[in-house]
Amino acid sequence: MMKLPLFLLLISLVTQTSLSEVTISVTPTTLQKSGDIVTISWSNVDSPSKLDWLGLYSPPDSPHDHFIGYKFLSSSPSWKSGSGSISLPITNLRSNYSFRIFHWTESEINPKLHDHDHNPLPGTAHLLAESDVAVFEPGHGPEQIHLAYTDVEDEMRVMFVVGDGEERSVEVGREGRGVEPRECGTCGEDLKKGVRYYYQVGSDSKGWSTTRSFVSRNGDSDETIAFLFGDMGTSTPYATFIRTQDESIATMKWILRDIEAIGDKHAFISHIGDISYARGYSWLWDHFFTQVEPVASKVPYHVCIGNHEYDWPLQPWKPDWAYAVYGTDGGGECGVPYSLKFNMPGNSSESTGTRAPATRNLYYSFDTGAVHFVYISTETNFVSGSSQYNFIKQDLESVNRSKTPFVVVQGHRPMYTSSNENRDAPMRNKMLEHLEPLFTKNNVTLALWGHVHRYERFCPVNNFICGSTWKGFPVHAVIGMAGQDWQPIWEPRADHPNDPIFPQPAMSMYRGGEFGYTKLVATKEKLTLTYVGNHDGQIHDMVEILASGEVLSGDDSFGVDGGARTGVVDSTFSWYVKGASVLVLGVFVGYILGYASFSMKKNGNRPSWTPVKSEET
Ligand SMILES: [Fe+2]
Numbered sequence: 001m002m003k004l005p006l007f008l009l010l011i012s013l014v015t016q017t018s019l020s021e022v023t024i025s026v027t028p029t030t031l032q033k034s035g036d037i038v039t040i041s042w043s044n045v046d047s048p049s050k051l052d053w054l055g056l057y058s059p060p061d062s063p064h065d066h067f068i069g070y071k072f073l074s075s076s077p078s079w080k081s082g083s084g085s086i087s088l089p090i091t092n093l094r095s096n097y098s099f100r101i102f103h104w105t106e107s108e109i110n111p112k113l114h115d116h117d118h119n120p121l122p123g124t125a126h127l128l129a130e131s132d133v134a135v136f137e138p139g140h141g142p143e144q145i146h147l148a149y150t151d152v153e154d155e156m157r158v159m160f161v162v163g164d165g166e167e168r169s170v171e172v173g174r175e176g177r178g179v180e181p182r183e184c185g186t187c188g189e190d191l192k193k194g195v196r197y198y199y200q201v202g203s204d205s206k207g208w209s210t211t212r213s214f215v216s217r218n219g220d221s222d223e224t225i226a227f228l229f230g231d232m233g234t235s236t237p238y239a240t241f242i243r244t245q246d247e248s249i250a251t252m253k254w255i256l257r258d259i260e261a262i263g264d265k266h267a268f269i270s271h272i273g274d275i276s277y278a279r280g281y282s283w284l285w286d287h288f289f290t291q292v293e294p295v296a297s298k299v300p301y302h303v304c305i306g307n308h309e310y311d312w313p314l315q316p317w318k319p320d321w322a323y324a325v326y327g328t329d330g331g332g333e334c335g336v337p338y339s340l341k342f343n344m345p346g347n348s349s350e351s352t353g354t355r356a357p358a359t360r361n362l363y364y365s366f367d368t369g370a371v372h373f374v375y376i377s378t379e380t381n382f383v384s385g386s387s388q389y390n391f392i393k394q395d396l397e398s399v400n401r402s403k404t405p406f407v408v409v410q411g412h413r414p415m416y417t418s419s420n421e422n423r424d425a426p427m428r429n430k431m432l433e434h435l436e437p438l439f440t441k442n443n444v445t446l447a448l449w450g451h452v453h454r455y456e457r458f459c460p461v462n463n464f465i466c467g468s469t470w471k472g473f474p475v476h477a478v479i480g481m482a483g484q485d486w487q488p489i490w491e492p493r494a495d496h497p498n499d500p501i502f503p504q505p506a507m508s509m510y511r512g513g514e515f516g517y518t519k520l521v522a523t524k525e526k527l528t529l530t531y532v533g534n535h536d537g538q539i540h541d542m543v544e545i546l547a548s549g550e551v552l553s554g555d556d557s558f559g560v561d562g563g564a565r566t567g568v569v570d571s572t573f574s575w576y577v578k579g580a581s582v583l584v585l586g587v588f589v590g591y592i593l594g595y596a597s598f599s600m601k602k603n604g605n606r607p608s609w610t611p612v613k614s615e616e617t
Helices: 003-019 247-261 282-296 336-341 387-397 425-434 436-441 574-580 587-603
Strands: 023-027 037-043 053-057 069-072 084-089 098-103 126-130 143-148 156-161 169-173 196-203 212-215 224-229 268-271 301-303 364-368 371-375 406-411 446-449 455-462 475-479 508-511 516-522 526-533 539-546 551-553
Touching: 023 098, 023 126, 037 098, 143 282, 143 301, 156 196, 224 247, 224 371, 247 282, 247 516, 282 301, 282 336, 301 371, 371 387, 387 406, 387 436, 425 436, 455 526, 455 539, 455 551, 475 516, 475 526, 475 539
Parallel strands: 224 268, 268 301, 371 406, 406 446, 446 475
Antiparallel strands: 023 037, 037 084, 053 069, 053 098, 098 126, 143 156, 169 196, 196 212, 224 516, 364 371, 455 475, 455 508, 516 526, 526 539, 539 551
16 A cells, blocks of 8 residues: 555656756856847757747746746647747836746636636746846946936936936037037036937946937927827736736837838827836836837937826725726836836826825926927826816916917826717816816817727817817827727627617717827928827827817718718818828728727637726736
């Protein structure tokens, strides 16, 4: 009777012996900057399973189940032989990395351990090998460089990350550092208008970044260019336990194309909330800033706060009506990384109610060219009597319309959306009650929102009624289609079997089904907003708004019902939209294609909806 346990023990010893022979190596072990490629090689894996996996650890001594990401060894073509290699770029987290390989089989899948998308998370019971440590050596200059306007028109703010607390400087010149160097602390000052400046950040003892450049703001210019979107997030080159946003790669790719195409014209970025989706995992902020750096080190990167930067049960302002609106979407960040990693104009500030730093970058405004841009916070108090309300009122009332004939307001949660999500209905009602009168009274031209992860453009609207001009009837657009893929395009209604998708109301002029971004171009005569789809980099919708107040948009055949849209006249440029792409047949076709592509992406070719959840967790 004792033989069986002894037999098992022997098996176990044999297994242990064979496991100890597994080798793993990482090359190089010394890295210079984010994006450097490491290659992890292994050999002697006995009886390889297609679920055997490679874990990334930073710090390198993290517990087994604290991996920041993983890749299956089966992604290496030779995995069945027990040997293979995986190469991937890694981000400088100002902490070293180690790599471990584990044996894992389908019978060990624990359904209780899964990621946001309900993929099982890999088991850590059978460590096969652990690599040496890979180190980011110091001396290669700051990373995650990003620009922003300050309150002074001839300044540019440069922000960056270093692994120590020591001082760095910015050297700015017309020709590049060393040719015309100037030290100026953390911002370019006294910049000439509309000129390309070259800059580097760092120090002689700690190393310098590579040379970057930007074109300074030009208040005299008659052309304003901006790229605007919400809800983009970031992408990691490995699977992880929290949802990331692979579409963010395409969004940045096309915007970089557009920035390079405009040459020496000035432009800026507007990312209106739900920025990195780090939700408390700081390494994802590092990924985000590394990913956007090619764009954000060239043009100012402006933001407003979203629920995923902030919301938490103990947030200081949480009125009764917002009980379901404000949940746990911030993952405990409570606006702290948002407030420290960005430094926007203005001096808005709300106490966190704790020892954590105050929440900043909540509401501010600036002019570029012919447009006055206003950024607001839907996550903190905006109702009548609040400091934010007072700011918005005073700001909108004091715009010099002869200098900036157009006013664009941006915030995270939409005032209008036909996704009609129930959770945010009280929020929409409060925005309509308190903010819409300010917008209409002060002739806001355009209101841009995120949060709903699709593009939707409305007629010039006031209190759900379409007008013919933006004077008193701002054009609203939802632009949260830059990366996050959570919601179905429009809310399915299981209890409406004959009309299962929330119908497109007459005031909704275009609902897009593709990821993408918007581009705004304005002169003193005309503001044009276009929607570019990530799937082809082409324009799929456009609205033109004249300084006279007239609003032009795609012609009436774009309507889902084929009928006229109240108060909207045909665009003389609608041929451009018509000729631009396969989606030109209109919103209905775009909607169907979007539906199909969304479903295919999610479910292979199975056309079914992902159920709507009341809250992202
Ligand atoms: Fe959101």
